[in-house]
Amino acid sequence: MPELPEVESVRRSLLPIVGARVERVAVRTRRSLVVPGDPPGGFSRARGDVKPRPVPRGALLDGATIKRLDRHGKQLAIGSGDGRALLIHLGMTGRVEIRDSPRAQTHDHVVWALADGRRVVFNDARRFGGVWALPDTAALHARWNALGPDALTIDASDLRERLRRSARPIKAALLDQAVLAGVGNIYADESLHAARIHPARLASSIRADDAERLAGAIRRILQAAVDAGGSTLRDGTYSDASGAAGSYATRHAAYGRAGEPCTRCDVTLVSDVIAQRTSVWCPRCQRAPRCV
């Protein structure tokens, strides 16, 4: 499942399309696309029989030259340089691929045909992801300003300030993109394990020393995962734009390891649902809060 390291790996692997011109765009699944004027939450979540609006010419960068690739948290922006941008959420199973072959694949939803013959494809089996057509830089800034700071550079005092007034489990707060942008279920469990913090502890109980360990763990783990090209799980769902898998899954200490020994103390890792997400932790290293 793509989180910050996977999205950053996708961004880097897409760099070879900077400078290319988009000749034409094919929308195969309108529901994976949101253009200005679509209902809140995107066309796919509209109630009733809402007729999809046509996609305005140029909204998907057709005719434009790709100038920049940016990322904030788990969101990727492909910009044309004149302010128009494509904002891409990978959701659970979303992929952006550069292909030489024109052959369509199952779950291809949007295809950008470049003037040099390559194709950039948004493919998403589970369709939790999508592409947002943004008309100008203000639209992109509005979306990204609504998110917390990028997790790769979070500092301890900022993190603590953001958690201080929250009566949720720390796990829920870390998954909230308005608190911190980029952490999902894998890296939340990895960071909490490294920082020795129980996932059910109240966010407001995080003290300065906890925040110091947690912010440091988040930055260190995310950077290591970026360096490894992200986490490709056994199901193989994730790979970058060139099809390369990431190797960080071999270094997971908590995620997916319930029932296995803790890498730090050998005690068997346990698992339960916290904040509506399967969570794995070490009952010795990450001490439980009183009422759990």
Add this chain to the structure above:
DNA sequence: AATTTCTCCTGCAAGC
């Protein structure tokens, strides 16, 4: 206002 629950969707694994 803050927090939790519901919902979307498909592929895969386990069980019979």
Add this chain to the structure above:
DNA sequence: TGCTTGCAGGAGAAAT
């Protein structure tokens, strides 16, 4: 072998 069932989960909307 082929069916059913359960599970995985990001994040917006709806409910509490």
